[in-house]
Amino acid sequence: MSRAVLAVDQGTSGTKALVICPERGVIGAGTAPVAPRHGPGGSVEVDPETLLASVVDAGRQALAEAGEPVAAVGLANQGETVLAWDPATGEPLTDALVWQDRRAETVCAELAPHADELARLTGLPLDPYFAAPKMAWIRRERTREGMVTTSDSWLVHRLTGAHVTDAATAGRTQLLDLDTTDWSPRALDLYGLADERLPEIVDTAGPVGLTTAFGDPIPLTGLIVDQQAALLAQSVTEPGAAKCTYGTGAFLLAQTGTTPRRSANGLVGCVAWRLGGRTSYCLDGQVYTVASAVRWLTELGVVSGAADLDRIGSTVPDSGSVAFVPALAGLAAPWWRGDVRGSLTGLGLDTGPGHLVRALCEGIAAQVAEVARAAAADLGRPLTTLRVDGGLTRSALLMQNQADLLQIPVEVSAIPDVTALGAGALARLGLEPGLTAEQALPHWRPAAVYEPAIGADEAAERLERFRTEVAALLARTPADPRVP
Template sequence: MTGQGPVLAVDQGTSGTKALVVCPERGVIGSGAAPVRPRHLPGGLVEVSPGDLLDSVLDAGRAALADADEPVTAVGLANQGETVLAWDPATGEPLTDALVWQDRRAEPLCAELAEHAEELRALTGLPLDPYFAAPKMAWIRRHLTRDGTVTTSDAWLTHRLTGAFVTDAATAGRTQLLDLDTAAWSERALALFGLDGEALPRVVDAAEHIGTTTDFGYGIPLTGLLVDQQAALLAQDVTEPGSAKCTYGTGAFLLAQTGDRPRRGDSGLVACVAWRLGGRSSYCLDGQVYTAASAVRWLTDLGVISGAEDLDAVGSAVPDSGGVTFVPALAGLAAPWWRGDLRGSLTGLGLDTAPGHVVRALCEGIAAQVAELADAVAADLGEPLRSLRVDGGLTRSALLMQTQADLLQRPVEVSALPDVTALGVGAVARLGADPGLALRDVIPAWRPAAVYEPRVSADEAAARRAAFRSEVTALLSRTS
């Protein structure tokens, strides 16, 4: 078997699945997409039908193969990370809906475990928060069903495609059940969550032969598995310590490479596995902003803009935010605060406030949170980031990207490659299909489509960030 032919790379995401057929010589030669429609329910509940996830993978993959109109040698699958469900391992049928990573219903369970929060962070690198998989898994066991197995969505999708019962080390690291140092399941963490005795998937490398799927029309080896943000990290060649990327999707996710050792800092960032290849783990620091494109959709639903494509036009109608400050904590604040119970705030409104002021305030709010994450990375690493590589749909907004460069006071390099998550999992699929390849052989060449340099002084950036921090502090004080 050779990895030199095209591969099918599938990125199963929160609001849709994207599939690419990637040829090592010709690049992307086929693409397909299928929507996913999670349900946002009162009380911070977010769920989706597992069948919709599987259908989206098959529909997008088949469309990409039809578009390419040539066979592939392997398939890779990227996943959402912290989305979980219970399912029957004998039949593969789901026993519950999937609880999406944004779901907050396990907050009371986390409160019960508060005295073990530091122990869990030391074991797994993760703060105790319902964002991660283990609290949701425990909630399913307590409230929905004791039958079958309960796992992250990738294990179920992989089982449906190949019959294998596996998860990659980076996805396992998003559960809060993986020992960060050994990349093996932690019996202590399982016991704390009441999940001891659970049948858990085998933890595998990101690149290895998992099995063969016939669901795309003919037999294709599944040779690549990787959680979405780490796949994007790989595709943007963030492979050396001190480099970082941020993906602006439903949320915004900043990851910084730390090398072959986990870095447990005290800044509020997550220490986790970046990927495991050849049995050796690489690690990263990870910071999350829960609402980015989802906040843009919220503004759209209110009628302030007609869609993300309006950000620049509407925001450019005014020179600044007009004193408006937006903390877009519409699903709570993640790193470095870890206050999922918070609600957002929009302050400084007046009769002269126009839609453009609100749009600029939203861009400032997203960019300020990402800048806080970058500062946290610098504190944990002991040196500032040199630049930030970015991808995702919102990078098409010049207003947001310029705001990001201004508040960060560092260059922001926008990826010229769309769909970097799919490209990242396609790269590990090539590695898994051809063991003779090295990691450097499969990483796409980095070339930015645009580079945004800071246009404001460090003093102005500091003042704008201080205004944002003061509103966050006000939120924290009102709800503490």
């Protein structure tokens, strides 16, 4: 019997699939694009059928390249993307609202008096980023028919016929009781979703059902949200360690063990994974605009793409007087001000592309450093190292800035596609429950380690300058008193 598994990462801009053998590593790979549509009012939508087709296409590519059968499938998902669908036919009733969609701000404004209560119950701040506000918005503005769920439940239903979601993905809705890892009746009532037919919450590893979408029947045995999959794949399984993924946004997760934490510093407390009924938790902080900010510079003609950052940035010794707060889609953790937009200050006639690139890298690194500082405050101890993955980790300029501002080593993963690897590890755990998480994971090793190249005093000065820029930005954009 084959011990290889098919691991699928259904992401924002595309789907990646890997066939992973425990002895030989990755023996097959496939990709399929996904193109969300950005519209007025903060709209970001995608055709659900495109999501499903990308999963099937990428998976079949990977299996064809591997040329051998697999024993199980694992699926990672976007987390906060939601849609309404018909449970009888499986047909979508709406487009999927992508996690970046901001139209549910109206829902959050109405629930502002209950923001503290929801945070205590679920660990999540009141923000349109999460699934529940989008689900309520769909019910108000789109349809009362069918079911409204996160995209993973719909994908799993179309693949296997099951109606489930995993505990980690459920923890991204603001409908999960963080202590019990069951749906919260109170949160459901506040959102007007008490009568919804919600999916059963299952462990992140375990048999869900059989799928024939890739050919012969294969059991689906691993389910998880994308960033928690990356946390697992980076072997961040003990409290105090953290990982950061640099993708469309940046996502820093710090492991807290079996104790759920409600952040006092603007982070998100959520489920990391649930194995054998035993829940591990993490703290989570987001930066909305990272690779998307690089795309913005590319569209302006400053760089030709992410691969250009180091070349252009090396043309100048520093950012000069330029400071960039790259909040082009708002400020996430620890500020949670989605209404704010970015700032670019200190421009002069001598400002060139290199200064803009360096200012962007410094701004991204500073936002991640603020999230890391908040995580350390919640944990009651400093982070000792940061493990990183994602496309922008190929920029030595960005990674060196990150190590400098954090004042700790930054370890770059040698293994690409860590989200898919995490989903693959869970597929193996679901197939062989006697394994430990460490046994199901490949040996973790860094491709590069960036040590701080400046002293603590200079790092503190740089971060203080960034905080001053953020404070000025917030002062220019008074908060809506209806929104927490």
